[in-house]
Amino acid sequence: MTATTSPISKAATTAAPLHPLLAERWSPRALDARHDLTADQLNALLEAARWAPSASNTQPWRFAVALRGSAEYAAVLDGLAPGNRAWAHAASALIVAAAETVGPDGAARPWAVYDTGQAVAHLTVQAQHEGLAVHQLGGFDRDRVAALLAAPGEVTPLVVLAVGRRDDTAQLAEPFASRETAARDRLPLNRLLLPMQPAPAESAAA
Numbered sequence: 001m002t003a004t005t006s007p008i009s010k011a012a013t014t015a016a017p018l019h020p021l022l023a024e025r026w027s028p029r030a031l032d033a034r035h036d037l038t039a040d041q042l043n044a045l046l047e048a049a050r051w052a053p054s055a056s057n058t059q060p061w062r063f064a065v066a067l068r069g070s071a072e073y074a075a076v077l078d079g080l081a082p083g084n085r086a087w088a089h090a091a092s093a094l095i096v097a098a099a100e101t102v103g104p105d106g107a108a109r110p111w112a113v114y115d116t117g118q119a120v121a122h123l124t125v126q127a128q129h130e131g132l133a134v135h136q137l138g139g140f141d142r143d144r145v146a147a148l149l150a151a152p153g154e155v156t157p158l159v160v161l162a163v164g165r166r167d168d169t170a171q172l173a174e175p176f177a178s179r180e181t182a183a184r185d186r187l188p189l190n191r192l193l194l195p196m197q198p199a200p201a202e203s204a205a206a
């Protein structure tokens with residue numbers, strides 16, 4: 001077991017000045033098992049998600065909130081992949097983020113997953129503002145977690161959000177301790193850019 005002994009900053013090294021809420025957000029695993037989420041904090045996170053944009057304002061995101069200590073929390077934790085369960089038990093809340101992929105009228109919602117990711121992005125930035133951390137987890141048993149949701153209609157769980165307060169003194173086993181202090185990296189900006197096909201002659205002339 002390795003302890004993280006001093007506060008660490010994992011702020012991004014950015015190619016342009018970014019808002020600190022964006023540059024300083026990251027996904028920690030060392031969480032404070034004594035921290036409880038307040039009702040105000042939880043409301044702020046969900047409210048941030050609520051105001052995300054979505055296709056035709058369909059707002060297909062759904063959230064199931066389990067607070068540490070509850071039976072629901074234990075059930076979500078049990079559904080996580082072992083490598084996530086190993087540290088996510090210290091989260092103040094485990095929130096299942098799901099997408100309603102078919103509307104009440106039976107119409108498919110092709111952007112539901114996209115929209116839900118966008119709502120979660122809003123939530124993560126608000127969490128940063130609240131002094132909280134969010135670690136998104138795709139590693140969980142989908143059928144098991146879906147069975148926990150009392151959801152009408154076509155609701156697909158996409159990620160579990162481990163929400164809490166980072167704790168520099170929390171004990172993490174390897175390989176999680178090393179990952180906690182590892183540098184963050186991203187593709188260079190130019191790798192994100194796609195060249196475009198030359199415009200057809202007639203529209204180029206127009």
Ligand SMILES: Cc1cc2nc3c(=O)[nH]c(=O)nc-3n(C[C@H](O)[C@H](O)[C@H](O)COP(=O)(O)O)c2cc1C
Pocket residue numbers: 025026027028084135136137138139140159184
């Ligand atoms: C959809 C999604 C699924 C993820 N699944 C996991 C996971 O199962 N376990 C984990 O430790 N981290 C998971 N992550 C966290 C990513 O590994 C992390 O966001 C990425 O490495 C970038 O690091 P940063 O968030 O600290 O910038 C997931 C993130 C996303 C967005």
